[in-house]
Amino acid sequence: MRRLDEVFATVRELAGLPGELDLHCLRHTYITHLVEFGYPERFVQQQVGHSYGSTTALYTWVSDEYRNRLIESALRQRLEPGTKKEVALSW
Numbered sequence: 001m002r003r004l005d006e007v008f009a010t011v012r013e014l015a016g017l018p019g020e021l022d023l024h025c026l027r028h029t030y031i032t033h034l035v036e037f038g039y040p041e042r043f044v045q046q047q048v049g050h051s052y053g054s055t056t057a058l059y060t061w062v063s064d065e066y067r068n069r070l071i072e073s074a075l076r077q078r079l080e081p082g083t084k085k086e087v088a089l090s091w
Contacts, residue, residue, distance in 0.1 A: 031059040036066045 008023050027048065034044045045056045 028059050028061055031056060032061050032063075035060050036062055 005023060012019070012021055031044060031048055034047065035041075041053055041056070045053050048056060048059070050056045
């Protein structure tokens, strides 16, 4: 693993990327992309070898755009005509 870190550091420097970027950041990015592309949570969890979904959630750094899409989708589902159940009042 040490050699991978060294090679990654060299490539990072040649690419002009910030020093804070490391191999572990790529793991976070991989998990985030799987989530944002709609892969099932259990699949993502298995891909990275986590025993608990809560651990996988810590690795997920979803974008503001993705969060907004989730909120818009949830609101659309709640507000679409025909999805709201009418309450029958009996007097």
